[in-house]
Amino acid sequence: MPDLPLNLIRQALDEDGAWSDITTLSTVPGVQQARASIIARQAGVIAGLNVAAETFRQLDSAIAIELLAQDGAAVRSGQTLARLSGPARSLLSAERVALNFLGHLSGIATVTARCINAIEGTHARILDTRKTTPGLRSLEKTAVRAGGGHNHRFGLSDGVLIKDNHIKAAGSITAAITAARRLAPHLLKIEIECETQAEVQEALAAGADVILLDNMDIAMMHSAVELVRRGGPGVLIEASGNIGTDPARLAAVAATGVDFISLGALTHSAPNFDVSLEFA
Numbered sequence: 001m002p003d004l005p006l007n008l009i010r011q012a013l014d015e016d017g018a019w020s021d022i023t024t025l026s027t028v029p030g031v032q033q034a035r036a037s038i039i040a041r042q043a044g045v046i047a048g049l050n051v052a053a054e055t056f057r058q059l060d061s062a063i064a065i066e067l068l069a070q071d072g073a074a075v076r077s078g079q080t081l082a083r084l085s086g087p088a089r090s091l092l093s094a095e096r097v098a099l100n101f102l103g104h105l106s107g108i109a110t111v112t113a114r115c116i117n118a119i120e121g122t123h124a125r126i127l128d129t130r131k132t133t134p135g136l137r138s139l140e141k142t143a144v145r146a147g148g149g150h151n152h153r154f155g156l157s158d159g160v161l162i163k164d165n166h167i168k169a170a171g172s173i174t175a176a177i178t179a180a181r182r183l184a185p186h187l188l189k190i191e192i193e194c195e196t197q198a199e200v201q202e203a204l205a206a207g208a209d210v211i212l213l214d215n216m217d218i219a220m221m222h223s224a225v226e227l228v229r230r231g232g233p234g235v236l237i238e239a240s241g242n243i244g245t246d247p248a249r250l251a252a253v254a255a256t257g258v259d260f261i262s263l264g265a266l267t268h269s270a271p272n273f274d275v276s277l278e279f280a
Contacts, residue, residue: 004054008135012097018059021093034088034279038081038102041274045113047071047143048105049081055098060090072109072146081275088279095277104136105143106273111245112147112266118247119254124261127152127238131264140267152262160184161212162192173199177206191238200224204232212262215241218252225257238262245269 013019038052046069056063063086069075081102084091115126126149132140141151153159162176170176173192180190191210194200197220203211204227211232213224221239228235238260239253245265253261 004051005138006054006058008139009051009055009058009097009101012100013055013059013094016097018093018097021089024089024092028089028092030087030089032088033086034091035083035085036091036277036279037083038099039276039278040075040077040079040081041276042077044075044106044110044273045147046073046075046081046102046106046273047109047146048102048139051105051139052098052102053082055101056084056086056091056094059094060087062086063090063094071142072148074113084277091277091279099275099277101139102275103272104270105139105146106275107270108140108143108267109147110273111270112144112149114247115245115250115261115263115266116148118250119261122251122254124254124258125150126266127260127262128266129240129262129264130155131268133267144266147266149266150260160188160190162190164193164195164214167193173202174206177203177208181207189236193240194224197224197227200227201231204228204235208232208235210236210238212238212240213258218256221253221256221258229257236260 049067049069049071053065053067056065063084066083069081128141128144128149129152144151160180162180167173167176170179177190177192184190189209191212192203192208193212193214194203195214200211211228213221225237228237237258239258240262243249243253243261243263
């Protein structure tokens, strides 16, 4: 887990009005202490447990937390993930924000793990994309890793990925790759998006390091992979574009021989993982 985003956590608590929780302030005595547990309500993979714990601490440092699982752990429904104790008011007022973080990030990790299982036995890797929630990218990409996936670029400065609009603006695939090669550091790979066999052939001839097969059906993808393997030794192949998280679809894509499968759905469409806070 990278450094915890304390400003983000406090912003989320502010957004929820956690320091002026009128319901709790009006019904729970300030001196009341309580014990509580965070419980998984479904099976899956956990991510964001440290973020959830820090959410409670940011609201009230008097809250004591014992973590009983760790990010990346597979858990069962009904399993206790953490035990907390401290001022009852603080536990109640931080509850929703903490569980929002934990449920969202564990949902990403759980979907990622299912995708990994779907391509077991192939050499393909599952990658995330930049289709993340603004402000949450670091946490969401960490959750992908907790689920067994790998990270693509974190931001636009991390690598050259020439997409269709770059190609149109540059004039052609060859022009775009040539221009990128002039500016990009020699250690940085140049990846380019291709939608047809002809574009793959042009990208190979122009010296692309990585070819992204965009929105291809399985038959076209098979042919494109064969073309790259024959004509571009060492060139890596990524499949992307509306692939989704269906296990059968993922297995078919991986079986074409691609090196990577990138999925925006890992972060933009993962269902929330069901967790709850229960007072003893």
